[in-house]
Amino acid sequence: MTAPLSPLPTPDDIVAAHDRIRPHIHRTPVLTCDTLDRKTGARLLFKCENVQKSGAFKARGASNAVFGLDADRAAQGVATHSSGNHGGALAYAAARRGLPCHVVMPRTAPRAKRDAVLGYGASVIDCDPGVVAREAALAEVVARTGAEPVHPFNDARVIAGQATCVLELLEDAGPLDAVVAPIGGGGLVSGTCLALAAMAPETRVYAAEPRNADDAHRSLKAGRLITEDAPDTIADGLRTSMKDLTWQVVSRHVSDVLLASEDEIIAAMMLIWTRMKIVVEPSSAVALAAILNAPEVLAGQRVGVILTGGNVDLDRLPWMTARTGETR
Amino acid sequence: MTAPLSPLPTPDDIVAAHDRIRPHIHRTPVLTCDTLDRKTGARLLFKCENVQKSGAFKARGASNAVFGLDADRAAQGVATHSSGNHGGALAYAAARRGLPCHVVMPRTAPRAKRDAVLGYGASVIDCDPGVVAREAALAEVVARTGAEPVHPFNDARVIAGQATCVLELLEDAGPLDAVVAPIGGGGLVSGTCLALAAMAPETRVYAAEPRNADDAHRSLKAGRLITEDAPDTIADGLRTSMKDLTWQVVSRHVSDVLLASEDEIIAAMMLIWTRMKIVVEPSSAVALAAILNAPEVLAGQRVGVILTGGNVDLDRLPWMTARTGETR
Known part of the structure; x- marks a missing residue:
């Protein structure tokens, strides 16, 4: 990007962002699903950004x-x-x-x-x-x-905007032990971390990532930013790596990066569609897939899960291409 | 059925049914969609029984x-x-x-x-x-x-239960000019008619039916019950015909039966999935398809639309079988 980087947003910037964007966004609902609670052993509170304007938290x-x-x-x-x-x-x-x-x-x-x-x-x-x-x-x-x-994630204005999602989740769901959100470039996770650090510092943040695009996971283990160009995952929203601003926040605030395979992402997406009856895109399903994969981390806890978007090609769903053997 | 037919439910039966079933059902949400309002010229209030227990108003x-x-x-x-x-x-x-x-x-x-x-x-x-x-x-x-x-529709207990759906819709959406609900055997439409006749007699009821299974439409035109055995439509919930109890109510209370072709049903289903981001089955989409087909009937009006269910085989969606030429 050609513009100079801004510093990270402050708590005041996040509140100001919420006031600024309120007329232009939906207050998205928080849904629960007893079946998914039984499967994970946690109490999951799903923030449904799939019904956000433009079909995503973005x-x-x-x-x-x-x-x-x-x-x-x-x-x-x-x-x-x-x-x-x-x-x-x-x-x-x-x-x-x-x-x-x-x-x-x-x-x-x-x-x-x-x-x-x-x-x-x-x-x-x-x-x-x-x-x-x-x-x-x-x-x-x-x-x-x-x-x-306007960079998709490495921009303080964008991070402050994404941070408003977890503000609403906290208001509507009450206190949470943890929040799980998918990570690509890290804009949503960074905003979530900054908002929670200010308003609910006891709430842990977990990032969820496709195993096929695990640059955030490897970065956190290595203690330095590792990037990957165009990894192959059906979670098309998560094919980017972090940059300096988001890495700065993620490296300090995220408790862990939980992983999910492509098959696990597809299975979690089908679970959300069939049990919650809502349309989410593969990137959204990564969070549930990662939770199902690591039940011991969140069992017995109240966990916010951000369903990030619902934009899919209905005639090109992952289980269709998987079934017919088409390439993605 | 071997059991003797009961008389039609009274308004008191419907209120008693609601009290009886309240612990066992979800209070389903009422959603709106600006895009679908623009396309139809009406204000549509969707009662989302696709997220009901067991995935349907049933x-x-x-x-x-x-x-x-x-x-x-x-x-x-x-x-x-x-x-x-x-x-x-x-x-x-x-x-x-x-x-x-x-x-x-x-x-x-x-x-x-x-x-x-x-x-x-x-x-x-x-x-x-x-x-x-x-x-x-x-x-x-x-x-x-x-x-x-327990007959699927020709049973006063069942009709009284289905009638509770429009009670909630009225409470949550306020006064309505009309309600559109899909018709198969007519249990939902009969319950809707009986509830509205008692509580909001100014609200008209339209039934929506696949053109490929138009026995209700032909019955209303002919003034006598015409039945059809196993018609071929993707709206798998609407392949049955009315019987005496439901025909008695439908023939007296329904303003008209609006029709939709198979292609129109599929297109409406895709519209609901992509714009509202919810999973509904083909039978549910018949109501929107019929409204899109007859915009002059409902333009400028506040219209309740009952989305009846969300149970679909995700690997056998109608646009997939249509695309690959498989038989249904």
């Missing part, structure tokens, strides 16, 4: 960035790179404020996510998968248009 | 029948025939009261529905599709076991 961070711009800067528009949901969220927020928006997307992004960006009137710039290709394409767009870059 | 009628039995009669157990959801619901209610339960099911019922019946500990008796085969198989079971037959 509407929070994007709205905070877009509606925080002063009028002159805003007039130039906004730009980002995204595997999908941040792009759709930025396009949503920009359309709501009436600004131009440019989204660099890898060709492998789900069609539903690409269609969402186009549906909000933003322009899509195709690129190859992988962080290096994405960032090069974004730099070109920013240089050409003068748009304000 | 838990209401089955629980009312099971928990209304006196102890001696209950000890003999209960039995029914069902394309799926009533069977699951009766098995659920019987298990909750600790009674034996026998369910006659056509071999074509979705696997998820069959598994649900077995999962609640009931026994499944296979039969050929069609009402005649079902009723013969049930008569045999009742003769053999002495179980109390």
Whole structure:
């Protein structure tokens, strides 16, 4: 990204973000499911960001960035790179404020996510998968248009926006022993950590990650940031690695990174669809898959679980491609 | 059925049913969706029985029948025939009261529905599709076991239970110009009519039906009950025809029967999944499909829509079989 990094958001920044974005987001429900409680031995409180505006929690961070711009800067528009949901969220927020928006997307992004960006009137710039290709394409767009870059996670405005999710979860669910959220670039997990450190420091944070994209897990074990370019996982929202800002928070605050295999992610996704009757995308199911995998960590506890999004191609579901042997 | 027919439930019966079943059912949420309001020109208030116990509104009628039995009669157990959801619901209610339960099911019922019946500990008796085969198989079971037959819809106890759904909808959504509910045997529609006639007589009732199984539509036009045996529609919950009790109510109270083709049902189901992020079965989607088909009937009105169930085989979704050319 070309913009200088901002410092981390303060508790006041998070509260201000919530006030700023409230007119532009849904207060999403918190659901429970007795069957999943029995299977995990924990009391799970699911924060349903799959029904958030734009279909993902990303509407929070994007709205905070877009509606925080002063009028002159805003007039130039906004730009980002995204595997999908941040792009759709930025396009949503920009359309709501009436600004131009440019989204660099890898060709492998789900069609539903690409269609969402186009549906909000933003322009899509195709690129190859992988962080290096994405960032090069974004730099070109920013240089050409003068748009304000809004990084999908390594941006204090975005982290403050994502932090508002756990504020609502605490208000609606009451005190929690732990919160589990999936980790890709770490924007949601960082926001969650910063909010809880200020408002409920006794609540532990666990990140959930696909075993096929376990850079956060390896980073935490090694004590230094390890990145991976375009790992292969069906959890398409989690194919990115952390950067300096999010790593700074995750390395200090996250208790552990819990892993799940591709098969476990698919099974957890089917469990959520069939038992909770809600549509979530594979990245959302990673949290439940990781909990099912490590029941001893959370047994008997009250655990917030962030279901991050619900944007899937219905004619290309993971158990369909698995069944017919198509490549993903 | 071998049991004598009861008279229709009174308003007091419906209120008593609600009190009786309240400990055994979920108070399901009422959801709205701005996108679907824009597409239909109406304000739609969706009563989400897909998250009801056993995954369908049928838990209401089955629980009312099971928990209304006196102890001696209950000890003999209960039995029914069902394309799926009533069977699951009766098995659920019987298990909750600790009674034996026998369910006659056509071999074509979705696997998820069959598994649900077995999962609640009931026994499944296979039969050929069609009402005649079902009723013969049930008569045999009742003769053999002495179980109390609980018809899926032509039973005043069941109709009173289904009527409780619209009571909650009215309480949570406020006054409605109309309610749209799918019609198979007519238990839900009859209960809805009887409840509204007593509590909100200004609210019209529309039944929604697959064009491929349009016996209710033809009956209403002809002014006499026309039945059809095992029609071919993906809306597997709506393959039955009315009987005397439900026809008596439907013929007097329903304003019209709105139709939807198989393709329209599938498209409406995908719309609900992608825009509302909830899992509903094809029968539930018939209501939205019918509304989309006849926007002039409901434009500008506040319309309750009953989403009847969420039990689907995730590896056998209608757009998958449509895409690959498999037979249904």
